[in-house]
Amino acid sequence: MRITDxxxxxxxxxxxVDLFEGQYDVPNGMAYNSYVIMDSxxxxxxxxxxxFTHEWLDNLSAALNGxxxxxxxxxHMEPDHSANIKxxxxxxxxxxxxxxxxxxxxxxxxxxxxxxEKKLEVNNGDSLSLGKHELTFVFAPMVHWPEVMVTYDVxxxxxxxxxxxxxxxxLDVEEDWACEARRYYVGIVGKYGAQVQNLLKKASELDIExxxxxxxxxxxxxxxxxxxxxxxxxxxxxxxxxxxxxxxxVYGNTxxxxxxxxxxxKSKGCPKxxxxxxxxxxxxxxxxxxxxxxxxxxATTTYNADIFPFMREFIDHLxxxxxxxxxxxxxxxxxxxxxxxKVMKEKLSGCKNITWTENNVKIMSAMNxxxxxxxxxxxxxxxxxxxxxxxxxxxxxDLTALFRIGYGLYxxxxxxxxxxxxxxxxxxxxxxxxPNRVAVNINKANYSHHVIKQTGIMNVNCLxxxxxFSVFESFGFRSGRNVNxxxxxxxxxxxxxxxILPNYINAMISLKVEQYVDLGSHGMFICSITEARVxxxxxxxxxxxxxxxxxxxxxxxxxxxxxxKVCGYIYEGDELPEDFVCPLxxxxxxxxxxxxx
Numbered sequence: 001m002r003i004t005d006x007x008x009x010x011x012x013x014x015x016x017v018d019l020f021e022g023q024y025d026v027p028n029g030m031a032y033n034s035y036v037i038m039d040s041x042x043x044x045x046x047x048x049x050x051x052f053t054h055e056w057l058d059n060l061s062a063a064l065n066g067x068x069x070x071x072x073x074x075x076h077m078e079p080d081h082s083a084n085i086k087x088x089x090x091x092x093x094x095x096x097x098x099x100x101x102x103x104x105x106x107x108x109x110x111x112x113x114x115x116x117e118k119k120l121e122v123n124n125g126d127s128l129s130l131g132k133h134e135l136t137f138v139f140a141p142m143v144h145w146p147e148v149m150v151t152y153d154v155x156x157x158x159x160x161x162x163x164x165x166x167x168x169x170x171l172d173v174e175e176d177w178a179c180e181a182r183r184y185y186v187g188i189v190g191k192y193g194a195q196v197q198n199l200l201k202k203a204s205e206l207d208i209e210x211x212x213x214x215x216x217x218x219x220x221x222x223x224x225x226x227x228x229x230x231x232x233x234x235x236x237x238x239x240x241x242x243x244x245x246x247x248x249x250v251y252g253n254t255x256x257x258x259x260x261x262x263x264x265x266k267s268k269g270c271p272k273x274x275x276x277x278x279x280x281x282x283x284x285x286x287x288x289x290x291x292x293x294x295x296x297x298x299a300t301t302t303y304n305a306d307i308f309p310f311m312r313e314f315i316d317h318l319x320x321x322x323x324x325x326x327x328x329x330x331x332x333x334x335x336x337x338x339x340x341x342k343v344m345k346e347k348l349s350g351c352k353n354i355t356w357t358e359n360n361v362k363i364m365s366a367m368n369x370x371x372x373x374x375x376x377x378x379x380x381x382x383x384x385x386x387x388x389x390x391x392x393x394x395x396x397x398d399l400t401a402l403f404r405i406g407y408g409l410y411x412x413x414x415x416x417x418x419x420x421x422x423x424x425x426x427x428x429x430x431x432x433x434x435p436n437r438v439a440v441n442i443n444k445a446n447y448s449h450h451v452i453k454q455t456g457i458m459n460v461n462c463l464x465x466x467x468x469f470s471v472f473e474s475f476g477f478r479s480g481r482n483v484n485x486x487x488x489x490x491x492x493x494x495x496x497x498x499x500i501l502p503n504y505i506n507a508m509i510s511l512k513v514e515q516y517v518d519l520g521s522h523g524m525f526i527c528s529i530t531e532a533r534v535x536x537x538x539x540x541x542x543x544x545x546x547x548x549x550x551x552x553x554x555x556x557x558x559x560x561x562x563x564x565k566v567c568g569y570i571y572e573g574d575e576l577p578e579d580f581v582c583p584l585x586x587x588x589x590x591x592x593x594x595x596x597x
Contacts (some may be wrong), residue, residue, distance in 0.1 A: 040131030166215030242272025
């Protein structure tokens with residue numbers, strides 16, 4: 001298979017394997033990918049599993065068409081990719097093995113010392129020229145082994161991504177990419193979200209047109225979709241709105257409670273309800289769902305003064321993968337001394353940013369009317385934000401939304417007649433209560449200022465502490481004049497037709513401009529309230545919380561100059577120009593501070 005004029009696929013499909021890494025069911029097999037770059041010098045990218053030695057060497061020989069390879073580049077030492085290093089060198093003894101120091105140490109561990117007569121040890125950022133093709137090596141430690149590196153080909157703009165962007169399934173089987181890629185990522189790489197985030201930041205600096213992983217299909221189109229999913233997964237964000245219910249049930253009573261809750265959730269507008277029986281369903285898929293959805297209900301029985309074994313195993317899978325950023329409700333059952341809720345909470349106590357529901361369910365053997373009322377209350381709590389985004393069921397006159405206004409951070413949405421737009425603001429103030437008036441200050445340099453002056457309407461979405469940095473990147477560092485910030489989405493809308501942010505808000509207030517005050521660099525819009533909805537009880541994101549807990553720390557080490565306090569942009573130089581405007585967040589010199597050692 002030809003990937004570009006010079007890059008060929010020489011991998012294999014494995015339909016023999018039943019369990020990948022001895023635990024993950026792979027009904028459609030696995031692909032072990034390997035590539036060869038044909039140039040003045042020839043480089044082979046990784047090998048394949050030991051069961052396919054001859055098939056792989058045949059593929060390589062056919063691609064070489066009589067030539068001999070100059071290099072074998074080893075990006076990852078897991079045996080499904082490295083097992084044929086020795087067989088390759090036996091066939092092509094003059095080839096040089098290219099790898100980093102940790103890889104060569106592992107190579108000695110797997111094959112014994114002295115395997116490579118010719119070797120080239122590379123450091124992070126080093127390059128290797130093949131002629132037209134120049135390869136740059138980027139270290140990616142703990143994605144998902146410590147020696148991993150990825151390789152970027154400048155000529156064809158190809159990223160050889162090691163296990164990144166891989167999936168279960170052989171290449172000769174048609175199946176949805178996201179489903180099996182998500183299960184692969186969560187199961188194998190899920191613990192190392194911070195390391196994947198670091199790699200994504202490095203990759204964002206490269207001009208990538210093709211991604212060649214070590215498992216799964218070569219990605220050539222809509223790369224933003226795949227990178228966006230990886231960003232969501234590795235930041236432990238919510239991919240799909242809905243509620244996941246995971247349960248175990250011995251005699252069926254807990255199952256009945258789960259079924260009733262699922263019915264209630266659907267009737268109250270929950271966009272997706274997924275129910276998993278932990279004793280019968282594929283555990284890896286259950287774990288995958290837990291990282292996909294933002295709200296989870298755990299339902300189980302007290303068992304030997306603990307919890308039922310399958311629930312214990314499930315929670316162990318979550319905690320060892322750094323589970324976080326979720327809302328969790330509990331249903332417990334116990335005939336004489338129910339302890340399940342307490343045990344589940346204790347087991348999840350180390351997980352970061354977990355919001356526990358106020359309403360939970362405690363069953364003593366079988367459901368009674370009190371339990372049914374508890375399930376109703378739990379469903380109401382879990383569906384509150386869905387209800388408030390629905391134009392039919394929302395309470396559009398809940399002026400307690402005004403209590404969510406503080407010195408916080410907000411996304412103001414508008415529409416220029418063609419596209420929806422949104423920007424981050426930090427100055428929203430209630431200026432009177434008879435009549436209710438709200439003032440919003442917006443920098444004149446922002447496109448939204450122009451749009452709102454033209455249309456006279458806006459929505460203020462009050463961000464909650466759940467909001468990740470990606471929200472600020474999307475709405476704070478890009479201009480709506482050049483980018484459609486809601487492209488490909490179908491968000492809820494208020495009665496004025498403007499967007500209600502789909503995630504990470506606790507209230508939404510629709511405003512109509514009554515008066516405009518010119519403040520120089522900013523304009524103040526004094527507005528009446530046409531609609532107000534309370535979406536959740538999460539705390540409002542304050543500017544201080546954003547600075548301390550959300551905004552990444554700028555990498556100022558070894559640099560001299562000034563750093564933006566809003567977005568972390570670094571201006572290198574002895575003096576900051578008086579008219580300087582941050583290219584990311586558009587703030588001026590007042591929001592920069594000198595870099596100190």
